Amino acid sequence: MHRTIFKFPRLFVAESFSGTLLPIRAKQSGPFLVGSYQTVSGSRDLLAYGSRRNPIAKSFGLQVVTALQLGHKRQASDLLSEADVADHALNAEDIIYILEYCARTPDPLFVMETWRVLEGKNIALSWKCYMLITRALCNGGYLEEALQLVNFVRENNHMSFILPLYNCFLRACIKMKDMVLVNQCLDLMELQCSGKNEVTYTSLLKLAVRQENLSAVHEIWREYCKYYNMNIISLRKFIWSFTRLKDLKSALQTLHHMVDLAKERTSVCKTVEGKFYCPQLDIPIPSISSVGSSEYKDQQANSDSFDDEGLRCKLICSEDDMESSTRIRSLKGPYRNSVEVILRWSFDDVIYACAHLQNDELAQKLIVQMQKLGLEPSSCTYNSLAKAIISVGRIGDAIELLKEMESKNLKPNDSTLSLLSINCSKALDLDLAESLLNQIAASHNALPYIAFLQACEAMNQPERAVKMYAKMRKLKFKPDIRIYELLFSLFGNVNFPYEEGNLLSHAEATKRINAIEIDMLHNGIDHSKRSTINLLKALGSEGMVQQLLQYLHRVESKFFSHILDTDIFNAVLHSLVEAKENHKAIEMFRNMKVYGVLPDAATYNILIDCCSNMRCYTSACVLLSMMIRDGYPIQTSTYTVLIKVHLEYEDFPETLELLDRAISEVEKPDVLLFNTILRKACYRERIDVVETVLHAMYQQNIQPDVPTCSYVFSAYARCEFHNIAVEALQVLSMQMISHDLDTLEDIRRRYEHLILSENEEAEIRIMQIIQDSLELGAALLTLRWCSILGSSISWVPDQSPWAKRISTLSSNE
Structure with a gap:
């Protein structure tokens, strides 16, 4: 999009009044007067300026905004350019009304056009106007233009309201994750000695959380305590920061002091937008409260030194806590409701952290304390508790908690249902996992569906996977490559492992694979390495060797060569050896070198297994030598295939000696190593060999x-x-x-x-x-x-x- 770089008009600076510079009446008079203020007591009165305007007086601004809302920007521009006409007198309230709309929408292009009109009419602007213009540019993503405006205000020595502009710009840069401009803004603030206020500290907290910088949060805490008295709003922000960075100890300490602070009758108000704030002068004031004392700051700085059990005991309701509950309940009016809401939010944040840290015991204790304080847990509270319980694998308790929520007409959110469904799938409880998935309203998270399909694969129930995939299609859920990887594994083969493939199963497998690939093409998804391996394994398990080699040649083409690696060749080699296509397997091993693909330990094990098909122990020894030369140690699986080659000659004494060698050299033999010998000994009715192998198993x-x-x-x-x-x-x-x-x-x-x-x-x-x-x-x-x-x-x-x-x-x- 083409951006118009604009110049800024000349500003008029107010005289010093009580040490503070405020924008005052412009040098013009009449309807073009903008920004005349009376003495104000704080920045929030300035923000409220223009909100109590006369509906009749704002008729011109209303016409412009209405045109913008209808999408008639040319008509709005014409109205703005004709503002000099007698019938369209442009006053301060009209400008504020237009700029507020542009900031809220946002519409940075029209706000710049409005700026040019004001410049052409030589109209001076108020602090409110500059704030709205900056906000419109920032909300619209025009950060460079917003920075120009901030620099313009700074260069014209309007230091009385430069900090709010810096805060607006800083907040937008953090939201847009533009760290270059964030650092530039912080450097300018430090260079101009603009200082910091509560809004600045809030933005810095968000930045520290985004950067996962816990030490920065503690540093902000210490600096904040030097200049401000902690209030219930600021404590809530710090609790949010600590919990997002998983500092549960600091969060619990801060929550404890927050509960103590709730006993006081401090005013808590709401802005027009519905945000909570504590009305006070937002200027640096040395803290003298107990919360900001050096003792408590030292506790925050050294939170790791606190004993976990002692910290938990602080949060168990005592008689003092019961007194706090009585005082909170005795409060009347909006203050009580506001305090309860803010406290509940902070408790929710800490319980949310408990879920991430798998501390279900502490989460339940916090719920108990909330109830003793007279705070009724919300749906969000129960969802966080459910996640904490699920995180430690207590699926049954989580189900009981969901029933309790239902009895209170509280509904679990989709993320809770998804997490519980995933854990049920991992536990192979397909009925419960499917029931939970059916309760999810509209989630585009693929993880619970992937977990369910994986469980279907583990339980060998492809029919349930078909139903779930049909539901996903009905919900217009766009699958990703992970879904297709599982579909190839679930439906790529027909008879395996129960019986060998035949012509009918080959035709069905081909039909299924083609259908999955067509669906992939329809959704614009290419094969991954895992999907290719699963497809090759499906063809190999059905014994479709010719189709297997044809697909490998397709992978070798320039379109898919980027996924051609050792794992791909190992899948093909394994299928060829299982089908006893020994010469093709050897030829495939030679082709690996042509493509520059290096064999690994699994490759050599597969080829040694191929030697058992050919009953060639000499070739197996040669491959073993190559394997050692390439730097791969002999593992249990290697000894297993070597024993399998030995058993083709039915040389049991040599085989038992090889077993003793394997036991002495490998770190931990597995049961497959012993079963390989037992199988052959059972077939040959060698009881002596069976009992010798069992004795070795007993010893190991x-x-x-x-x-x-x-x-x-x-x-x-x-x-x-x-x-x-x-x-x-x-x-x-x-x-x-x-x-x-x-x-x-x-x-x-x-x-x-x-x-x-x-x-x-x-x-x-x-x-x-x-x-x-x-x-x-x-x-x-x-x-x-x-x-x-x-x-x-x-x-x-x-x-x-x-x-x-x-x-x-x-x-x-």
């Missing part, structure tokens, strides 16, 4: 999982050791729950009735437990099966004869 304190139980039970059953099979299954099921006897005893008290019950509903209950914890549910189901077979359930697995024999096996056995 490795908890078995469901496949471990399956392999061990099957190995004994194949060899017709049925009693030992049931005994081993019972012991491993106990160990799958926990190795700790106290934990097992707790599980016994809670679930033993389900194991021994003859009611069929017990199995339904256990299946519900499986949804929350697979290991616990599977262990309970297995123990119930052992009980049905007539085996007595012992909750001390180490006392089992089989477990004792396994634990005492020799490593050479």
Whole structure:
């Protein structure tokens, strides 16, 4: 937009009156007189000037503003330019009325045009006019022009009202995040020794919060206390600053003094705009109140030295607090309402900080104190408390709090519902998460929907994800790339992992992938690295090797080459190895070097796994050597695939030696390392190998999982050791729950009735437990099966004869 750079007219300076310069009557007379003031007692009287104007006298200003409101700027300009005509006399109230509209709208272009008209008519302006012009320019984003005006006023020695202009400009620069102009304004204020007032300190507090500068807030506090008596409004601003910067200790101390200050009958008023203020002379006055004392300032400066427990005790209502409650309730009229509102806001701010710092206990104590002070918690208060409770994972308590809010006709806001829904999704409680999402009115926050889709993926319930995505489309929710990444993972494959792909599933998978990509194109979203990997994995899980390679060639094109990296090739290599396309996998490894993509540890593990398909241990050793040469340490996953290659030769002694080496070299072996050997030993009915591996697991304190139980039970059953099979299954099921006897005893008290019950509903209950914890549910189901077979359930697995024999096996056995 073209900006008009304008010149400023000559100003008329008032004479000194009681040490203060005030704008006075211009040297002209008649209808062009602007800015004649009487003696004023403070800046707020100046701000109120022009608000009590005669409706008939402002008829010309009303015509101009009406034209602007209707969008007829040319007509408004014509009216303004014809102001010299007798029927259109331009007076001070007309100018104020027009400038107020331009500042409120804002309309910086018309305010500059008004300025030029006033300049052409040689009309002097008042402090109010300059303030409105500056505000219109600042609100409209014309900061450079506003700075010109401030400099113009400063150069003409109008120091009596330069500080309000600086404050207006400073506030706009902070809002526009223009730090260059902010620093320039602060430098000018310091150079001109303009000083600071309460408005300045408020702007500096906002700047410190935006810069996350807690030390600056404390410095502002100390400087403020030197010149001003703290009032309930200023304390509220400092509390807001402390809570936004997560300084809970300082916020609590300030809140405590704020409650003490509320006992006094200090006047609290409202401006025309509905803002609270304490009427007082806004000039530097040394503080003599207890709040501004050096003792309290030292407390604020050294807030970290306070004991947390002692600080909490201050906020628990005592008899003095009850007296404060009585005094607050005894206040009458608007003061009581104003004090209650301001106190409630400050309590809300501190509870909001408790939510961010995950301090739900303190948040609840603050609620109790509010009620004892006679402050009824608002919807905002309950929302902050709910977030504090949710932050520590107490979902059930948060639900109860929402019910309490409903009983009080208070509605939780969308952010609270979103946060609770996210936590329910993380807990895999899809019913509750979906119910909360349905209560959200109109939120464009994608996080709760992403969390729900992730939960659907974890629970393998794509049908629920389809319904949620359909709801998102109905709400005209524009998805982002994270949504599409999950859609490829959820719907890219059809039969996996239950059965292998076939022609029908291939056709369905292709149809789904095409539909998702078309939707991406419609919304103007390109593939990300994660969406590409999920798509490639979907094609690989369906065994669609040809389509997989075709899509990789598409990624290799110049349009998507920026996302081509090691993870992309690893996804393709893994799918090729799973499909036993060994030669294509080797060729793909060679292509990585052509594109300059370096392999990582996962790449080498996949290729070593490929060697197991080809039964080539020599190639696996070569790859292992390359892996070490490239600086990648041998990890548990590497030993797992090496053991898998060994087992292709069914060389169990060498395999067990490799297992011992893995245990001694890796930091923490995982259960998959042992299951790899157990699987082959079960198939070959090698009980000796099974028991040796179990002995190693016992020594390393490795908890078995469901496949471990399956392999061990099957190995004994194949060899017709049925009693030992049931005994081993019972012991491993106990160990799958926990190795700790106290934990097992707790599980016994809670679930033993389900194991021994003859009611069929017990199995339904256990299946519900499986949804929350697979290991616990599977262990309970297995123990119930052992009980049905007539085996007595012992909750001390180490006392089992089989477990004792396994634990005492020799490593050479």
